[in-house]
Amino acid sequence: xxxxxxxxxxxxxxxxxxxxxxxxxxxxxxxxxxxxxxxxxxxxxxxxxxxxxxxxxxxxxxxxxxxxxxxxxxxxxxxxxxxxxxxxxxxxxxxxxxxxxxxxxxxxxxxxxxxxxxxxxxxxxxxxxxxxxxxxxxxxxxxxxxxxxxxxxxxxxxxxxxxxxxxxxxxxxxxxxxxxxxxxxxxxxxxxxxxxxxxxxxxxxxxxxxxxxxxxxxxxxxxxxxxxxxxxxxxxxxxxxxxxxxxxxxxxxxxxxxxxxxxxxxxxxxxxxxxxxxxxxxxxxxxxxxxxxxxxxxxxxxxxxxxxxxxxxxxxxx
Amino acid sequence: xxxxxxxxxxxxxxxxxxxxxxxxxxxxxxxxxxxxxxxxxxxxxxxxxxxxxxxxxxxxxxxxxxxxxxxxxxxxxxxxxxxxxxxxxxxxxxxxxxxxxxxxxxxxxxxxxxxxxxxxxxxxxxxxxxxxxxxxxxxxxxxxxxxxxxxxxxxxxxxxxxxxxxxxxxxxxxxxxxxxxxxxxxxxxxxxxxxxxxxxxxxxxxxxxxxxxxxxxxxxxxxxxxxxxxxxxxxxxxxxxxxxxxxxxxxxxxxxxxxxxxxxxxxxxxxxxxxxxxxxxxxxxxxxxxxxxxxxxxxxxxxxxxxxxxxxxxxxxxxxxxxxxxxxxxxxxxxxxxxxxxxxxxxxxxxxxxxxxxxxxxxxxxxxxxxxxxxxxxxxx
Numbered sequence: 166x167x168x169x170x171x172x173x174x175x176x177x178x179x180x181x182x183x184x185x186x187x188x189x190x191x192x193x194x195x196x197x198x199x200x201x202x203x204x205x206x207x208x209x210x211x212x213x214x215x216x217x218x219x220x221x222x223x224x225x226x227x228x229x230x231x232x233x234x235x236x237x238x239x240x241x242x243x244x245x246x247x248x249x250x251x252x253x254x255x256x257x258x259x260x261x262x263x264x265x266x267x268x269x270x271x272x273x274x275x276x277x278x279x280x281x282x283x284x285x286x287x288x289x290x291x292x293x294x295x296x297x298x299x300x301x302x303x304x305x306x307x308x309x310x311x312x313x314x315x316x317x318x319x320x321x322x323x324x325x326x327x328x329x330x331x332x333x334x335x336x337x338x339x340x341x342x343x344x345x346x347x348x349x350x351x352x353x354x355x356x357x358x359x360x361x362x363x364x365x366x367x368x369x370x371x372x373x374x375x376x377x378x379x380x381x382x383x384x385x386x387x388x389x390x391x392x393x394x395x396x397x398x399x400x401x402x403x404x405x406x407x408x409x410x411x412x413x414x415x416x417x418x419x420x421x422x423x424x425x426x427x428x429x430x431x432x433x434x435x436x437x438x439x440x441x442x443x444x445x446x447x448x449x450x451x452x453x454x455x456x457x458x459x460x461x462x463x464x465x466x467x468x469x470x471x472x473x474x475x476x477x478x479x480x481x482x483x
Numbered sequence: 484x485x486x487x488x489x490x491x492x493x494x495x496x497x498x499x500x501x502x503x504x505x506x507x508x509x510x511x512x513x514x515x516x517x518x519x520x521x522x523x524x525x526x527x528x529x530x531x532x533x534x535x536x537x538x539x540x541x542x543x544x545x546x547x548x549x550x551x552x553x554x555x556x557x558x559x560x561x562x563x564x565x566x567x568x569x570x571x572x573x574x575x576x577x578x579x580x581x582x583x584x585x586x587x588x589x590x591x592x593x594x595x596x597x598x599x600x601x602x603x604x605x606x607x608x609x610x611x612x613x614x615x616x617x618x619x620x621x622x623x624x625x626x627x628x629x630x631x632x633x634x635x636x637x638x639x640x641x642x643x644x645x646x647x648x649x650x651x652x653x654x655x656x657x658x659x660x661x662x663x664x665x666x667x668x669x670x671x672x673x674x675x676x677x678x679x680x681x682x683x684x685x686x687x688x689x690x691x692x693x694x695x696x697x698x699x700x701x702x703x704x705x706x707x708x709x710x711x712x713x714x715x716x717x718x719x720x721x722x723x724x725x726x727x728x729x730x731x732x733x734x735x736x737x738x739x740x741x742x743x744x745x746x747x748x749x750x751x752x753x754x755x756x757x758x759x760x761x762x763x764x765x766x767x768x769x770x771x772x773x774x775x776x777x778x779x780x781x782x783x784x785x786x787x788x789x790x791x792x793x794x795x796x797x798x799x800x801x802x803x804x805x806x807x808x809x810x811x812x813x814x815x816x817x818x819x820x821x822x823x824x825x826x827x828x829x830x831x832x833x834x835x836x837x838x839x840x841x842x843x844x845x846x847x848x849x850x851x852x853x854x855x856x857x858x859x860x861x862x863x864x
Contacts, residue, residue: 202626298507302529302845367620368692376515376618377846448692449620451846452529 175267179253183400190399190437191218197438198445228388235296236385244294245386245393247287252400255281259407260335263417263425273334274326277408278319281363284397285311288365288372291394292382303381306452307372311363313459318359320467321352324474325412328482334408338416345413348477352470353413355463357439360409362455364401367444371452402440406433504532507845511540515618515849518859522836524848531848534840536833541863549823554580554654554790557820561810562648564825565861568607570600571803572810572825572861573652578733578799579810580654584792591779592656593734598669598772599642599651600801601765605676606635607804608758608765611716611856615755616687618853619696624687631679631762634672641665654790656782670773673766680763688756697752701839701851704749715806716757717832717855721749727802738775741768751854758804758856789818805829805856827861 192207192215199206207214232238258273258280260266270276285308292304326332328348329340362369373381383394410416410432417425450458510521519540525533545564549557561572574596581588588596609632616624636646641662643651651658687693703713708721718725726743728736744760746753794816800809806828813822832855839851 198623202623203630204626298505302507306529370620371846374620374846376620376849379514445623446686446690447621448616448624448687448690448696449846450692451696452844454692454695 175257176253178267179256182256183249183253183396183403186403187396187399188218188222190402191221191395193434193437194441194444197441201442201445222392225392226389230390231385231387233296233385237294237296240290240294241385242390244287244291245383245390245397247290248284248397249287249393249400251280251283252397252404256400256404256407258334259404260338260411260416261407261426261429262423263419263421264335264339266335269333269335272332274322274332274337274412277334277404278315278322281401281404282311282315288382291386292372295382295385297385299378299380299384300382303372303374303378303384306378307365307382309452310365310369310371310455310459313456314359314362314369314463317355317459317463317467318363320464320471321355321359322412324349324352324467324471327471327474327478330478334411338411339419341412341415341418343415345415348474349413349470351466352474353409355467355470356409356413357405357436359459359463360401360405361440361443362459364398364405366398366402366440368447368449369455370444370449371455374449376449402437403433405440406436409433409436503527509845509848511537515852517614517852517857518862520833520852520857520859520862522848522852524840524845526845529844529846531840531843531845534837534848536836538830538833538859538862541859543864545864546823546825549820551819553818554584554792554820555788557823558653559648559650562650563860564827564864565607565803565805565808565829565858566647567610567858568603568804569647569649570596570603570652571801571808573649574600575799575801575803575808575810575825576823577652577654578801579797579812580790580792582799583795583797583812583814584654584790586655586783586786588656588783589780590735591660591776592781594772594776595657595661595781596652597735597739598769598776599639599649599657601768601772602635602638602669602672604765604804605762606632608716608762609635611758611804611853612683612687612755612762614856615697615751615850615853616693618849619693621687621690621693624683627679627683627686631676631683634676638665638669638672641668653782655786656780658782660781666773666776669769673769673773677763677766680759680766684756684759688752688759694752696846697755697850697854698748698750700751700843700847701754701854702748702750703754703835703839707838708749711835711838712831713806713835714828714831715802715804716761717754717806717828717835719743720746720754720757720854722747727800727807731800733799733801735772735775739768739771741771751850754854754856791816791818800826803828805858805861806832825861825864827864829857829859829861830864833857833862 196206207217210216210220255277257268258277288307289304292300329337365372414432417429505526507524511519521537523535524531545560561576562569564572609628613625613628640646643649703721705722708718708723722745741764744757746757792814796813798811800807809826811824812820815821840848
């Protein structure tokens with residue numbers, strides 16, 4: 166009974182965190198993008214328009230939930246949750262306070278990298294079950310892309326694991342030293358690029374490329390189900406920001422309690438801002454160029470980085 | 484790069500459908516069709532085997548409508564042809580009427596026409612370059628391009644009270660003289676614009692991914708551009724040095740000093756970038772015209788309200804933002820045109836889509852369509 170209760174609590178916490186991240190993330194993105202494009206972004210609802218996303222969410226919840234005639238209804242309705250749940254779960258593995266993570270696992274890093282990959286099933290099924298050619302193309306693109314970028318992403322984080330000597334995220338965060346920054350600069354860039362590709366954001370937003378596939382795998386979704394897809398995207402951004410800040414940028418810097426959590430959050434927002442900045446600056450890749458980048462550029466570089474990290478660990482640290 | 488499409492034997496399912504190809508209907512309502520174009524694409528994987536543009540969704544019968552209106556009443560109709568560059572259609576039509584009715588246009592009116600049409604060229608090309616950005620996913624390039632367009636549209640707003648359909652160029656001149664202080668404002672804009680355009684060039688065309696997406700895509704050779712009747716930036720992107728402002732000079736263009744930018748490779752990148760370079764060149768043209776313009780009348784004196792040109796026909800063409808825009812008018816001596824035909828560059832350029840797209844992917848299709856820069860008001864008429 167206890168595990169059920171704690172599971173429900175953790176699920177609620179992760180869901181709330183993602184909802185808050187989406188509320189803040191959408192507003193932040195619109196503000197940042199607005200400034201880049203000589204606009205203001207939302208302004209009217211609340212101070213600096215911060216309540217705009219809340220109003221939009223209420224609207225989305227109240228909208229009709231449409232299932233197209235051509236769709237496979239059961240799978241169609243389930244797909245958004247299949248995308249959302251793994252990302253929510255991965256969020257629980259991140260150490261948000263010095264020495265503590267909601268789910269403290271000794272293979273936390275492996276889990277963090279592996280669990281969100283399950284959301285590729287949701288993307289594929291969502292696109293396929295819509296019974297729409299645009300959705301199908303988007304789902305197929307998403308599957309190929311997300312699986313490919315798993316590899317450089319995992320390899321780049323493995324370099325850290327080799328040096329830290331542990332897969333427990335809290336331990337890796339504790340082992341952080343300033344010289345990790347120059348040593349893992351390349352790994353961090355690869356992690357960032359691969360993570361952007363993982364969450365299907367620009368310049369890697371091919372599965373839902375607006376100018377080509379309209380909205381790709383979620384073209385036929387409406388209301389709250391559409392919102393769940395969007396929330397997963399922002400949840401992925403939050404997870405990337407927090408995890409990147411925790412293991413690559415020193416996380417809480419050993420500061421206790423809330424203070425450390427705040428330091429971590431500021432760093433995470435910095436990463437999220439970089440993700441937004443990249444999206445609103447770059448054009449979009451094409452499918453073959455995307456694959457080329459993953460397999461011919463990022464993966465070899467990540468392997469070299471892993472080798473360097475291994476050499477440092479063997480020759481210097483021991 | 485284009486992929487060789489293997490001609491495999493068609494795979495037919497039990498119910499008689501062909502299953503080795505996926506037929507995707509892009510449009511008529513799609514973010515990247517630049518209006519209402521429908522493209523039936525046959526895909527092998529994501530590679531296009533055949534792309535067939537279907538047009539006519541915006542057909543309003545403007546040429547037919549013109550037959551029931553007086554010559555002056557047709558001008559607002561021409562606004563609705565190329566609604567991104569209304570001034571051109573106004574001007575092309577008015578030139579045909581003036582040729583038919585043998586009207587001489589005052590010099591100041593000719594200068595004003597050149598100034599507004601070059602401003603229109605910048606505004607229209609900003610739409611073209613910006614939508615190339617939007618098609619490749621660079622939303623910021625789109626908005627940046629629109630900043631320039633916005634300032635020009637503001638100038639037009641002050642000039643004739645309208646931001647999209649101007650009805651400004653009229654047979655015999657222009658509808659009204661420049662407002663006070665307009666020349667200074669215009670000078671300010673054309674002085675400021677080239678800097679912004681170069682910034683846009685660096686942001687978008689200087690970007691590595693934009694190069695990857697557009698270089699070598701939809702290559703149109705010089706010979707093909709001529710053979711398919713391409714004109715405007717589409718032809719010049721392939722290195723065809725053809726511009727009516729130079730090849731068949733009209734109005735006061737011979738008195739102005741300007742260059743015609745041409746591309747080298749004939750790919751989407753060149754077709755789009757030529758537009759940006761042309762816009763910069765237009766700024767120089769406007770500066771010169773503003774220096775040379777002198778006070779005087781802007782409308783031919785003693786023009787009757789109801790024009791009754793002699794029976795006969797006349798054709799005249801100008802270089803619009805999209806290419807060679809021509810209007811052919813037949814008169815039977817009555818106050819209404821007997822027949823009007825518009826040679827629209829967007830229509831002639833759009834036919835290239837079916838030739839350029841096969842072998843590329845769906846992602847490239849929207850980029851190719853964007854680089855051809857069709858405006859469907861003009862394609863369908």
